Amino acid sequence: MKSWLFAHQQLLSQQFNNATLPHAILISGVAGSGKLELAQWLVKLLTCKQPVQSVENKVVSRRGCGNCKSCLLLKSNTYPDHLNLVAEKHSLGVDEIRHANSFLQKTAYLGQFKTVLIEHAQTMTQAAMNALLKTLEEPSDNSVIILLTNDIEMLLPTIISRCRVLNIRPAVGEALVSQLKEQGIQRQTLNVGPRFLNNEAFVNLTQLPELTNEAINEAFQAFKDCYINYLCYQQGESQLLQYLLNNEHALRWLEQITVSLLRQHFLGSNDNEHKQTLNTQLLNNLYKVIINACKVIKSYTQANKQFVCEQLIMSMSDVVEQNQIEVNGYLSV
Numbered sequence: 001m002k003s004w005l006f007a008h009q010q011l012l013s014q015q016f017n018n019a020t021l022p023h024a025i026l027i028s029g030v031a032g033s034g035k036l037e038l039a040q041w042l043v044k045l046l047t048c049k050q051p052v053q054s055v056e057n058k059v060v061s062r063r064g065c066g067n068c069k070s071c072l073l074l075k076s077n078t079y080p081d082h083l084n085l086v087a088e089k090h091s092l093g094v095d096e097i098r099h100a101n102s103f104l105q106k107t108a109y110l111g112q113f114k115t116v117l118i119e120h121a122q123t124m125t126q127a128a129m130n131a132l133l134k135t136l137e138e139p140s141d142n143s144v145i146i147l148l149t150n151d152i153e154m155l156l157p158t159i160i161s162r163c164r165v166l167n168i169r170p171a172v173g174e175a176l177v178s179q180l181k182e183q184g185i186q187r188q189t190l191n192v193g194p195r196f197l198n199n200e201a202f203v204n205l206t207q208l209p210e211l212t213n214e215a216i217n218e219a220f221q222a223f224k225d226c227y228i229n230y231l232c233y234q235q236g237e238s239q240l241l242q243y244l245l246n247n248e249h250a251l252r253w254l255e256q257i258t259v260s261l262l263r264q265h266f267l268g269s270n271d272n273e274h275k276q277t278l279n280t281q282l283l284n285n286l287y288k289v290i291i292n293a294c295k296v297i298k299s300y301t302q303a304n305k306q307f308v309c310e311q312l313i314m315s316m317s318d319v320v321e322q323n324q325i326e327v328n329g330y331l332s333v
C-alpha cells in the first residue's frame with residue numbers, strides 16, 4: 001500500500017470497527033494515486049468473514065484474511081454481494097446504475113454487507129447520476145457504495161454532498177522518489193522519460209501512472225519514440241493515431257512530451273540532433289492544437305473520440321509540414 005494511503009486506511013478501519021462506516025464513499029485523486037488500491041482493500045475488508053489485523057509502517061489497520069470462503073469467491077469474481085461497475089465505451093449509462101440500485105436493495109446472500117464499486121465515476125451520464133442520486137438519498141441497510149474519480153468536478157454537486165469524500169494526495173517531489181525506491185521501482189525506470197526524476201526535485205503528478213507502473217512506463221517510452229520520429233521524419237502518422245485511440249494515456253502523453261520538449265528549449269538543455277527541427281515555434285503550434293483537442297474531448301462526454309483524434313492528427317501534420325518547409329526551405333517528401 002502506498003504510504004499516502006495509510007491515514008485513509010486507518011480511519012476507515014476505525015469506522016469499520018465502530019460500525020460507523022459511511023454508506024457512500026467518494027475517493028478522489030489523480031491517476032496513479034492509488035484510489036483503486038484503497039477501494040479494493042475496503043471491499044476485501046467488508047467481504048471477509050474473519051478480518052485480520054495488519055501492521056504496516058507502524059500503522060495498525062484491518063484487512064480481509066484472503067483465505068475464507070468469501071475472500072476466495074471475491075478473488076475469483078464470483079462473490080454474490082459485490083458488484084463492480086466499469087464504464088464501457090467511455091461512459092457509464094443509466095441501465096448499469098439501475099442494475100446496481102436493485103442489486104443493493106436485495107438482502108446479502110453470504111456477507112454482512114453489499115458493496116458496489118464504481119470506477120471512473122465521472123463517466124456517468126446525466127441520467128445515470130440522477131438514478132444514483134436516489135440510492136444515495138435512501139441507502140439500504142448495510143450497503144456501501146464506493147465511487148472513484150480523477151475529475152470530481154464532472155460529478156453533480158448533489159452526488160458529492162451525499163458522499164464522504166476522501167481526497168487522495170500523493171507525496172510529491174523527493175518524498176515520492178524515495179517512496180518509489182522503497183517499493184523497488186528500478187532506478188533505471190526512474191531515470192528514463194522526459195527528465196522525470198533525476199534532475200528535478202519537483203515531480204509533476206500527472207506522471208504518476210508512468211512512475212508507479214512499469215508496463216505503462218514502457219508504453220510511454222514507445223509512444224514517445226513514435227511521436228519524436230513523427231515530428232522529425234513525418235513518419236508513423238497512422239501509428240500515432242492508433243495510440244491516441246487505443247491508449248487512455250496517449251493524449252495526456254502527447255501534451256506532456258510537447259511541454260517537456262519546450263521546457264528543454266527554454267532551459268537550453270536540448271542538445272539532441274533534432275534541435276533545429278524541434279524548434280520553439282513548432283512546439284508552441286503543436287501545443288495549441290493538442291490543448292484544443294483535449295478541451296473538446298473533456299467538455300463533451302459524448303464527443304466522438306475517433307473524429308477528434310483524426311482532426312488532431314491532421315492539424316498536427318499541417319504544423320509539422322509547415323515547419324519542414326521553414327527549416328529546410330523546401331518540402332521534404
Ligand SMILES: [Zn+2]
Pocket residue numbers: 047048049050051064065066067068069070071
Ligand atoms: Zn476472509
